[in-house]
Amino acid sequence: MTISRLNIRSVRNLSSVSIAPSARINIFSGPNGSGKTSVLEAIHLLGLARSFRTSKVRHLIAAGDPAATVQGKVDSLAQGVEQTLGVERNLEGQTRVRFAGSDIDLASLAELVPLQVIDSATFDLLDGSPSIRRQFIDWGVFHADKAFIQLWRGFRRVLKQRNTLLKCGKIGHQMRAAWDHEFVGFAEQITRLRQEYLQLLTPEFEQIVEKLLPGQSLSLGFSPGWDLKKPLDELLAANFERDLRQGFTSAGPQRADLRVKVDGHTAAERLSRGQKKLAVSALKLAQGALFYRMTGRPCIYLIDDLPSELDATHCQLFCEFVEQMASQCFITCVDSRALSYQWQPNTDVLHYSINDGSVTPL
Structure with a gap:
């Protein structure tokens, strides 16, 4: 996946920006508040229809404008065929995504644009909550196995229903047994896919750590x-x-965690x-390297x-x-x-200077 043309309109202080980025390394420099990170945010909007800085769309859209829009020419399959991708978010919270002339949903967009x-x-992958590390794992599983998204949606539906019944206190033995059966079925499949993915990711991570952190013995768990020593259905019954x-629900894949140790x-x-x-960074780079090895498609890195x-x-x-990587990178720095x-x-390295929302090639 590469972006050959990027048009940004009304994303924070970027009122109207158009660039033709390098397929390899793009460096944006400028003072704090100039709009460097907003360029990365715009690319993230193009790839996932949301910001990585805020969950409130009104903060993303430039003051006084009704919507933020990002359009790009992308080679989604890394086969030299470019198509138009566009994403618009408005103040009412509506999202529109179009690719190659047709509307697509957010899951299709996420599959189309692999972003890191x-x-x-x-x-937060080290310091934050387990939910952040689960998202990290599930990004990889989502791109590695097409069955995962349906399994994940099914599991979330069952977990939500089970928790609702628990909160209401209206869950008899027969009803519990039925929901637990579904819960265990989804849980075991999701856990298997997560374990298989981490087995593939670990050697990639170890190779990168050896280069970036020589002398440090980092491991993934x-x-x-x-507790896998006890069947999940028995554990659910014991914890009921x-x-x-x-x-x-206190046990299950909704409480999974990645352990990084030294x-x-x-x-x-x-x-x-x-x-x-x-x-x-080694975790993120390892994901990109594994994704490329499995699909032949490079990730886009926003650094x-x-x-x-x-x-x-x-x-x-x-x-x-x-x-050394095949990925397209967008990197910011002050100096x-x-x-x-x-x-x-x-x-192929391109340098850009940003000042007050204006982007100038150097």
């Missing part, structure tokens, strides 16, 4: 959300009275801030303020690795001199 974001919020008092200890507690940035938290040596290591890495002559 590396920004300050990416630290997986907690499915319940407690779940009834609490009003929610020499057997939690990475969030052992790594420095700079090391954490490299560790979470906000790359030099932040990294010294010159590690910033160069990061650039070296990014240069372009902070990315003084000498790119190889055959690497």
Whole structure:
């Protein structure tokens, strides 16, 4: 997946921007508040119809305008065939997505545009709640297995119904047995897909860690959300009275978690801030590498303020690795001199300066 033309209208302070990005490396530099991150946000809007910075669409749309629109020429299958993709979000919360002249839904859009974001919020993969790490796993499973989205939707439906009955206190033995049977069926399939995906991801992650964090022994572990030593149906039955008092289901894939450890200890507690940035970047880069290996399609990387938290040596290591990837990258920084890495002559690198929402090629 690559973007060859990007047209942005009314995304924060970007009133009207049009660029023809490189298929490889694009660097946007400028002072804080100039609109650098807004360019990445616009690309994220094009790929997922939402911002990675805010859940409130009114903050995304430029003041005084009724809607934000992003349009791009994309080669979605990496086969040299470009088609038009456009996304519009308006103040009423309505979303319109069109690809190749037809309306498409959000699941189709997510499959079409594989995006990876590396920004300050990416630290939450180590420091944040398990739900963030589940989203990370499920991004990979969604792109790896077409059956996953229907399994996930089915499971969410059953979980919601079971929790509603628990909150109301109206769930007899026969009814519980019926819902638990469905719950277990979905749970076991989702857990199997998550485990299989992490088995594939782990060697990719370890190879990248070896380059970005030499000398650090990082490992990935997986907690499915319940003790696998006991069948889930038995565990649901054993926990029923407690779940009834609490009003929610306490065991299952909705409580799964990814464990990142250093020499057997939690990475969030052992790594420095700079090391954490490299560790979470390694997770994201590993996902992109695995996605490319499985599909032959490169991801698009949105990397906000790359030099932040990294010294010159590690910033160069990061650039070296990014240069070896097939992915299209959009990178921001305050001072372009902070990315003084000498790119190889055959690497197509474009530099842009941003000031007050105006984007100028350098």
